[in-house]
Amino acid sequence: MTPADYLPIALMVLLGLGFSGVSLWMSWRIAPNNPTPEKLAPYECGIVPLQEPVQRFPVKFYLVAMLFVIFDVEIVFLFAWAVRMDEFGWAGIAAVGIFMLLLLETLAYVWKRGALDWNVSVRRRYRPVVAPDLEEEAA
Amino acid sequence: MHVSFEQWLTEIANYVFAALAIPTLVGAWMVVTSTNIVRAVLYLVVTLAGSAALFIMLGAEFVGWTVVLVYIGAVIILFLIGIMITRAPLGSHEELSHPATVKIPAALLSIVLFTVVAWAVADAFGGLAIPPDVGATRTGQLAEVIFQRFVIPFEVVSLVLLSALVGGIALARKDEPEEPA
Amino acid sequence: MSGLELLVVSGIKVVVAFAFLVLTVLVLVWVERRVVAFMQNRYGPNRAGPGGILQTLADGLKLFFKESMTPRKAQFLLYIAAPVLAVVTALLVFVVIPIGAPVTIGDTTYTLQVTDLDVGVLYILAISSLGVYAVALAGWSSGSKYPLLGSVRSAAQMISYEAALGLALVPVIMFSRTTSLAGIVEAQSGTFGGLLPAWNIVLLPSFVIFLIAGFAETNRAPFDLVEAEQEIVGGYHTEYSGMRFAFFFLAEYINMFNMAALTATFFLGGWNGPLFGPTWLRYVLPVIWFLIKSWVVVFLFIWARGTLPRIRYDQLMAFGWKRLIPVSLVWIMLAMVAIGVRRFGLPWA
Numbered sequence: 001m002t003p004a005d006y007l008p009i010a011l012m013v014l015l016g017l018g019f020s021g022v023s024l025w026m027s028w029r030i031a032p033n034n035p036t037p038e039k040l041a042p043y044e045c046g047i048v049p050l051q052e053p054v055q056r057f058p059v060k061f062y063l064v065a066m067l068f069v070i071f072d073v074e075i076v077f078l079f080a081w082a083v084r085m086d087e088f089g090w091a092g093i094a095a096v097g098i099f100m101l102l103l104l105e106t107l108a109y110v111w112k113r114g115a116l117d118w119n120v121s122v123r124r125r126y127r128p129v130v131a132p133d134l135e136e137e138a139a
Numbered sequence: 140m141h142v143s144f145e146q147w148l149t150e151i152a153n154y155v156f157a158a159l160a161i162p163t164l165v166g167a168w169m170v171v172t173s174t175n176i177v178r179a180v181l182y183l184v185v186t187l188a189g190s191a192a193l194f195i196m197l198g199a200e201f202v203g204w205t206v207v208l209v210y211i212g213a214v215i216i217l218f219l220i221g222i223m224i225t226r227a228p229l230g231s232h233e234e235l236s237h238p239a240t241v242k243i244p245a246a247l248l249s250i251v252l253f254t255v256v257a258w259a260v261a262d263a264f265g266g267l268a269i270p271p272d273v274g275a276t277r278t279g280q281l282a283e284v285i286f287q288r289f290v291i292p293f294e295v296v297s298l299v300l301l302s303a304l305v306g307g308i309a310l311a312r313k314d315e316p317e318e319p320a
Numbered sequence: 321m322s323g324l325e326l327l328v329v330s331g332i333k334v335v336v337a338f339a340f341l342v343l344t345v346l347v348l349v350w351v352e353r354r355v356v357a358f359m360q361n362r363y364g365p366n367r368a369g370p371g372g373i374l375q376t377l378a379d380g381l382k383l384f385f386k387e388s389m390t391p392r393k394a395q396f397l398l399y400i401a402a403p404v405l406a407v408v409t410a411l412l413v414f415v416v417i418p419i420g421a422p423v424t425i426g427d428t429t430y431t432l433q434v435t436d437l438d439v440g441v442l443y444i445l446a447i448s449s450l451g452v453y454a455v456a457l458a459g460w461s462s463g464s465k466y467p468l469l470g471s472v473r474s475a476a477q478m479i480s481y482e483a484a485l486g487l488a489l490v491p492v493i494m495f496s497r498t499t500s501l502a503g504i505v506e507a508q509s510g511t512f513g514g515l516l517p518a519w520n521i522v523l524l525p526s527f528v529i530f531l532i533a534g535f536a537e538t539n540r541a542p543f544d545l546v547e548a549e550q551e552i553v554g555g556y557h558t559e560y561s562g563m564r565f566a567f568f569f570l571a572e573y574i575n576m577f578n579m580a581a582l583t584a585t586f587f588l589g590g591w592n593g594p595l596f597g598p599t600w601l602r603y604v605l606p607v608i609w610f611l612i613k614s615w616v617v618v619f620l621f622i623w624a625r626g627t628l629p630r631i632r633y634d635q636l637m638a639f640g641w642k643r644l645i646p647v648s649l650v651w652i653m654l655a656m657v658a659i660g661v662r663r664f665g666l667p668w669a
Contacts, residue, residue, distance in 0.1 A: 015411075017408065020404040023384070023563060024567075025419065055267075062217070066217060075483070083279060083497060088282075106297070212452065
């Protein structure tokens with residue numbers, strides 16, 4: 001890397017910040033501003049909010065984020081390998097293949113444990129559902 | 140290798156370094172002193188972004204962007220979602236600040252840790268200069284090290300990741316007890 | 321190049337790229353509204369300017385003169401940082417996309433790319449993962465129910481499909497042996513057997529996965545449940561108005577064009593295409609090929625929006641993790657064995 005590669009990125013950040021800052025400031029100066037208590041209340045389809053925002057989310061969001069961390073790490077390794085795959089030959093392919101199989105296994109485990117089912121009804125689909133009359137016939 | 144302060148001031152790279160290092164340190168300070176847990180996590184983003192920029196400045200582009208992708212883009216998001224799913228206070232919370240009996244040993248411990256790490260780094264790499272224009276080879280060098288010298292640790296990494304997820308699921312399952320068969 | 325010259329060249333490139341993106345968004349919003357209107361048997365905006373092309377400008381100006389409200393419970397600094405962050409990350413992705421062949425004027429060669437990073441692909445993934453923050457901050461700092469719901473949903477959506485996006489690019493890197501975007505375009509400049517252009521679209525599964533993940537990553541239909549009006553009012557930007565809302569809108573459309581341009585760059589050969597005529601035409605044609613390819617992909621985005629209904633949240637997560645990601649993992653393994661056989665021969669030979 002050379003500093004020349006990153007100079008335009010720094011300039012783009014400055015330009016983006018400058019553009020945003022100036023236009024937000026100008027809009028703030030020009031546009032009308034007469035707040036009323038009703039206007040500033042949290043949006044609730046026109047009625048008065050009865051309760052605070054939900055402060056708790058399903059734990060599945062956490063599992064998905066965790067799975068994402070794992071796949072992100074994998075992607076970084078795969079990129080590093082793919083750039084130089086010619087040098088590593090079949091040994092490299094074997095190493096990456098084993099790594100990926102282990103990750104597929106991780107995914108299969110999470111899948112099997114139902115962490116990827118977002119609908120409760122879907123998660124319970126393996127519960128044996130036997131109609132009463134069928135049960136009598138079987139007996 | 141000794142550099143006088145006047146010499147230090149003539150090098151542009153030193154100013155860039157200072158511009159990156161100061162926000163990194165301030166961010167780190169705010170992470171531990173903030174009483175709002177979401178703010179603390181966002182200050183951690185500042186610190187990580189600063190360290191990523193320092194990696195890039197040292198010529199380790201691949202490592203720098205990996206820090207952004209994996210730490211800022213994934214791990215911190217995991218923290219944020221973790222805060223959202225627990226009943227952790229979203230607003231400011233005084234309990235996050237510990238009494239002096241905890242603060243002082245913690246401060247001493249971090250000073251000792253800092254000294255040890257700083258001494259080790261200075262001892263190992265103190266006299267080395269960063270060769271200019273090495274970006275193109277660094278990614279390849281990194282790949283060589285991972286896939287030739289450290290193949291076994293590389294494979295073990297996937298097992299570590301698997302065990303992390305098993306733990307996560309074990310924690311999550313307590314939330315929803317198994318249906319009786 | 322001397323320091324000053326470098327600064328001037330970079331400055332010009334950055335300003336041109338910025339102007340190009342803003343102009344593209346102005347046209348893009350109008351094109352989308354018109355095309356969707358025709359698909360739905362209506363006219364769409366056709367009053368402002370010829371064919372209504374100035375409609376976006378009119379809408380932007382209207383938003384500029386509207387009141388920007390700050391909800392009472394908002395955390396002001398973060399609340400205002402979110403739309404700015406959205407725009408800056410959208411602008412930063414475009415920085416590494418090559419829009420034309422390098423131009424030689426006198427002794428100096430200028431690349432038609434703001435900057436060519438050696439780790440370009442990693443850079444793109446890293447910057448688009450920062451885009452999640454704009455959404456998360458907007459939802460959290462608004463201090464309102466619907467934005468919070470929308471932002472947590474969309475954070476999970478964006479990270480799920482970003483994994484698929486990254487995996488889809490692994491075979492592309494195997495093909496071109498580089499993560500620099502200019503290098504990837506260059507690697508697609510040849511032909512297969514002198515007939516077909518050597519574009520990476522031969523990696524068809526990767527292309528399809530990338531396109532689908534791109535739809536989801538930019539929160540476009542059929543994955544637009546981030547702002548599903550019927551359930552969560554408007555998603556993470558419910559509490560934004562005036563210019564601040566316009567910024568989210570701008571960022572969304574820049575991201576859409578970026579994703580189309582990236583698809584063209586990774587899979588459709590970038591600016592490669594037949595060259596003929598005098599020297600100046602040889603510099604202009606690549607830009608035209610790049611624009612044509614990008615707009616073809618843009619049309620796919622609009623087509624999907626005009627055709628497909630929004631999917632449910634459980635379907636979204638199930639599709640991402642149970643279909644897209646396993647398929648891309650298996651595809652990478654197939655691709656690496658196939659490329660291995662081609663490059664190194666059979667493993668036992």
